[in-house]
Amino acid sequence: xxxxxxxxxxxxxxxxxxxxxxxxxxxxxxxxxxxxxxxxxxxxxxxxxxxxxxxxxxxxxxxxxxxxxxxxxxxxxxxxxxxxxxxxxxxxxxxxxxxxxxxxxxxxxx
Amino acid sequence: xxxxxxxxxxxxxxxxxxxxxxxxxxxxxxxxxxxxxxxxxxxxxxxxxxxxxxxxxxxxxxxxxxxxxxxxxxxxxxxxxxxxxxxxxxxxxxxxxxxxxxxxxxxxxxxxxxxxxxxxxxxxxxxxxxxxxxxxxxxxxxxxxxxxxxxxxxxxxxxxxxxxxxxxxxxxxxxxxxxxxxxxxxxxxxxxxxxxxxxxxxxxxxxxxxxxxxxxxxxxxxxxxxxxxxxxxx
Numbered sequence: 382x383x384x385x386x387x388x389x390x391x392x393x394x395x396x397x398x399x400x401x402x403x404x405x406x407x408x409x410x411x412x413x414x415x416x417x418x419x420x421x422x423x424x425x426x427x428x429x430x431x432x433x434x435x436x437x438x439x440x441x442x443x444x445x446x447x448x449x450x451x452x453x454x455x456x457x458x459x460x461x462x463x464x465x466x467x468x469x470x471x472x473x474x475x476x477x478x479x480x481x482x483x484x485x486x487x488x489x490x491x
Numbered sequence: 492x493x494x495x496x497x498x499x500x501x502x503x504x505x506x507x508x509x510x511x512x513x514x515x516x517x518x519x520x521x522x523x524x525x526x527x528x529x530x531x532x533x534x535x536x537x538x539x540x541x542x543x544x545x546x547x548x549x550x551x552x553x554x555x556x557x558x559x560x561x562x563x564x565x566x567x568x569x570x571x572x573x574x575x576x577x578x579x580x581x582x583x584x585x586x587x588x589x590x591x592x593x594x595x596x597x598x599x600x601x602x603x604x605x606x607x608x609x610x611x612x613x614x615x616x617x618x619x620x621x622x623x624x625x626x627x628x629x630x631x632x633x634x635x636x637x638x639x640x641x642x643x644x645x646x647x648x649x650x651x652x653x654x655x656x657x658x659x660x661x662x663x664x665x666x667x668x669x670x671x672x673x674x675x676x677x678x679x680x681x682x683x684x685x686x687x688x689x690x691x692x693x694x695x696x697x698x699x700x701x702x703x704x705x706x707x708x709x710x711x712x713x714x715x716x717x718x719x720x721x722x723x724x725x
Contacts, residue, residue: 396501399494407492411516411549411558422547422560459519483549485558487519491494 391424391435395489404429405489406450410437410482414465417480429454437484438464450486459487492521499523500562507564507626511541516549516556526627543716564628565590566654566713571616571644572635573600576659579702580632581609587706589630594619596640616644627716630655630709632689636664642671649681655712657686657705686712 391407399405408425410417418439425435425443427450437446442464453460465481492514500523503510509526513534524530530538534557537550541561549558568584570577573595584591585608592610595601601613612619620643625631631648633641636659645668648656658668665687672682690704691711 392497392501392504396494396497399497407497409514409558409560411547420547421549459516461516485514485516487492487514487521489492489494489497 389434391426394434395424395426398426398428399489404454406453406486407489408437408446408450408462408484408486411461411485412483413480414482415480417482419482427451427454438482442482442484446484446486453486453488457488457490459485461485492519496521496523504562504564507628509542509564509628510562511538512560512562513538514558514560516558543714564626566628566630567591568630568632568709569594569625569644569648571595571631571633571641572637572659573597573602573606573611573613574634575698576634576701576705578605579699580705581606583702583706585609587710589706589709594644595635616640616647620644620647625651625653627652627654629653630712631657632705632709633658634689636660638668638671642668642675645685646672646675646677649677649684654716655686655709656684657689657708659689660687662688 395405395407406427408427410419410421410423413421418441419437423437425433425437425446427433427447429451431447433443433447436443446462449460449462462484500510500512503525511524512521513524514521524538526542533552537552537559541547541559545561545563547560551557567590570580570591570593573593577593581591581593592612593601593606594612594614594616596613596615598613601611603611625648631644631653633645635641641658645656645658658665660668669682673679686708690701691707693704695701695704
């Protein structure tokens with residue numbers, strides 16, 4: 382069994398950061414279509430300063446998710462984000478692989 | 492998600508316990524469910540399916556938009572016996588996504604040169620397993636066909652509810668093994684769970700082919716494992 386916290390594990394990172402008093406948002410891939418780079422269930426954890434760990438797309442849309450996470454941290458209201466080739470946003474941040482993903486972003490409370 | 496929910500989830504993951512987080516995407520609330528526990532009736536099929544397949548997924552149930560995120564412990568294979576079949580298995584298992592450890596007290600067999608890339612413990616299973624217990628996401632393959640080495644870990648694997656317990660040996664060897672286990676107080680029902688002769692019947696002849704047959708049998712057991720609380724154990 383692993384007793385040491387794993388810095389590459391976003392869920393362990395989320396708990397550790399929150400334990401340090403940092404405001405934390407958790408992003409989770411909830412649905413994918415086509416050749417999405419990361420499967421449903423993948424996590425990205427973000428703090429108020431924009432530090433992050435994990436991945437939801439292998440680098441394509443992380444920047445946009447981190448920006449949205451700041452809003453979620455401020456408001457406490459979860460958001461669902463969608464990225465894909467059909468999405469106007471995709472031309473800016475985009476999934477070059479041609480897939481489409483839905484990402485749920487929530488704040489860790491308590 | 493509440494921090495306490497995240498803490499519960501991380502504790503379960505550290506303890507190699509399978510868990511599913513159900514998030515209500517409209518409300519933002521999240522709950523953790525553990526394998527073997529009672530599930531709410533309306534979520535039972537989705538929770539059981541997520542645990543069996545290991546695949547997270549979104550579902551709308553009774554008007555609620557939900558996401559089921561499943562966290563299974565990484566599957567691993569513990570092999571008793573640093574034998575020729577184990578050497579081949581040590582090369583195949585990581586490719587198929589399994590961590591693997593080899594335990595054999597015979598230091599002539601258990602050499603680092605023969606086993607690269609997998610964990611090797613040159614000690615008796617009796618001395619190794621209490622500190623590193625087997626669990627439901629572990630497959631045990633006993634490959635020495637020496638009762639002095641194999642019998643203890645086979646019993647430990649049955650008690651731990653390992654998703655796979657396989658033992659090398661002819662039908663005759665296995666018949667004597669069954670006799671010994673019965674005399675030692677292991678139930679006939681538990682003994683039924685032992686896959687022997689080991690490996691899917693693909694006519695495997697060489698050690699490498701037998702390793703493929705064993706690995707295929709392990710994958711079959713993993714993907715079709717019992718999800719009730721007692722696991723495979725009676």
